[in-house]
Amino acid sequence: MIKRRVLVVGYPKSGNTWLTRLTAELLGAPVKGFWKEPQSREIAVEGEGRVSDFEVFKGHHSYGAMRRDFNLADVVYIVRDVRDVALSGAHYFPFELPSWFGKVTLGTRRLTAAARRDSLEAIRVCRMILTLADGNREVSEWCAQPWDEHIYAYLDAGACIIRYEDLLATPERECRRLLTHFGVERSAAQIQHAIAAQSFQAAKKRFLAEGDDKRAAFLRAGRAGAWSTELSTAQRQFCRERFGNMLEHLDYTIADAPPESASEAGG
Numbered sequence: 001m002i003k004r005r006v007l008v009v010g011y012p013k014s015g016n017t018w019l020t021r022l023t024a025e026l027l028g029a030p031v032k033g034f035w036k037e038p039q040s041r042e043i044a045v046e047g048e049g050r051v052s053d054f055e056v057f058k059g060h061h062s063y064g065a066m067r068r069d070f071n072l073a074d075v076v077y078i079v080r081d082v083r084d085v086a087l088s089g090a091h092y093f094p095f096e097l098p099s100w101f102g103k104v105t106l107g108t109r110r111l112t113a114a115a116r117r118d119s120l121e122a123i124r125v126c127r128m129i130l131t132l133a134d135g136n137r138e139v140s141e142w143c144a145q146p147w148d149e150h151i152y153a154y155l156d157a158g159a160c161i162i163r164y165e166d167l168l169a170t171p172e173r174e175c176r177r178l179l180t181h182f183g184v185e186r187s188a189a190q191i192q193h194a195i196a197a198q199s200f201q202a203a204k205k206r207f208l209a210e211g212d213d214k215r216a217a218f219l220r221a222g223r224a225g226a227w228s229t230e231l232s233t234a235q236r237q238f239c240r241e242r243f244g245n246m247l248e249h250l251d252y253t254i255a256d257a258p259p260e261s262a263s264e265a266g267g
Contacts (some may be wrong), residue, residue, distance in 0.1 A: 003055045004027070004053055004055075004056055004074065005069075005070065005073050006027070006054055006055070006076075006182065007024050007057050007059050007066065007069075007076075008020040008057070008059070008076050009058075009059040009066060009068050009077055009078075010060065010077055010078035010080070011142075011143075011147050011151065012060050012140060012142050012143060013085050013089045013163060014079060015078050015080055015164040015167065016059075016078055017044045017058065017165075019076070019162060019167065020044040021044055021046060021198045022175070022178075022195070022203070023056055023178060024047055024056040024089075024189075025194040025197055025198050026178060026179060026184070026186060026191070027054045027182065028050055028052045028054075028195045029050055030046070030047040030048050030049075030056065031044045031047055031056045031057075032045070032056065032057055034059060035061065036069075036086075038067045039093065052166065055176045060142035061142075061145075062145055062150060062153065063150075063153035063154050063157060064153065072157060072159050072160070072242075073181075074182075076160045076178060076181060077159045077162070077163075078161075078163075078164055079151055079161055079163055079164065079250060080164035080165070081150075081164070081165065081225075081227065081252050082224055082243045082246075082247065083227030083236070084223075084225070086132060087125060087226055087230055089128040089143075090121070090124040090125040090127070090128040093128065095123075095127045125230075125235060126235065129235060129238060132146065132147040133146055133243075134146055137150070142234055144180075148246040151246060152246070160177070160178075160181045162174055162177070163251075165224045165252075168223075169224075172188075172191055172195070175194065175195065179191075227239075227244065228256055240254050
């Protein structure tokens with residue numbers, strides 16, 4: 001029987017793993033792995049024993065790369081506030097002390113000058129912010145495009161977009177949107193079970209019980225709005241100026257204090 005392939009895609013560190021596992025749980029399907037990388041040890045893989053008409057894949061592919069293999073009806077795109085992506089990416093990617101402070105544009109010198117007087121962590125955050133602003137294949141092949149350019153192509157094509165923050169705040173509503181998109185019906189009890197099974201705490205507990213400390217460590221705090229207290233004034237200002245249009249288009253606040261939201265999700 002030919003399976004219907006589903007792709008959960010988004011920019012790195014946007015909650016892709018969490019939404020991939022949750023989508024598979026809702027569909028009663030296995031997570032097969034990272035699309036077109038069958039040899040990679042993808043953290044999202046689980047549910048190998050599930051019997052379903054669906055199989056779910058994770059990806060960070062650009063719209064142009066994705067469209068060769070999937071119809072939009074089989075794709076869901078997760079987006080996260082770029083300022084929180086910067087914090088998560090700074091922790092995840094193996095940044096070294098940068099050698100490019102003298103080679104940046106005038107607009108980014110304000111950003112990096114403050115970091116030079118601060119900690120290595122602040123420098124890593126600045127490097128991630130610049131990666132999101134300009135794209136940088138050296139950081140990751142999946143970060144070759146700027147954050148907003150990656151998103152815009154999917155928005156322009158009319159893809160189903162799920163905001164990470166909405167998935168935290170109103171998971172039942174977002175799960176119903178997902179199910180409607182894929183043409184699947186589930187009861188309220190089934191939806192609640194899927195949400196509970198794929199919560200940050202439940203997933204981390206499973207990994208620890210299996211002795212998989214690496215996968216458990218991959219799941220950090222999984223929260224929304226940390227940028228408002230953890231980014232410096234210069235970093236927040238740079239993000240407002242560089243990403244303001246897309247943040248506003250996606251209904252994110254551009255002010256320094258984000259709306260209150262819970263914290264619970266996978267990486």
